Amino acid sequence: MTRLTVNGVQRDVDAEPDTPLFWVLREQLGLTGTKYGCGIAACGACTVHIDGVAERSCSLAVGDIAATQSITTIEGLSEDRSHPIQQAWLELDVPQCGYCQSGQIMAAAAFLAENPAPTDADIREGMTNLCRCGT
Secondary structure, eight states: OEEEEETTEEEEEOOOTTSBHHHIIIIITOOTTSOOSOSSSSSOTTEEEETTEEEEGGGOBGGGSOTTSEEEOHHHHOTTSOSHHHHHHHHTTOOSSOTTHHHHHHHHHHHHHHOSSOOHHHHHHHTOSSOOTTO
């Protein structure tokens, strides 16, 4: 058994240490907001926060995560979609196909938490490695 703290709740999961966090979140914990894209940490659809830092859950093994670390998924960002990034996404009609949106929102939330007043250049650099569906 592995103990993980996900969205503020400690959870025991039965997974091999090399199991990607992504599969534990979706298959064992039912947190399906995190999406599978490439499986090689390139697209960002699987982005979650580990202690507030955006991480690609498809390439992060559960055995590498300490029980003291906090994992936040899109479901934990806000229970009612009231997080400012989620509100901005809705107000500006950002989604295209929508598949990678949870990963983009999670990346943007972590980015803005670290840099609350970014320049355009900061945004381009900080948000470059995300899914480019439809672009």
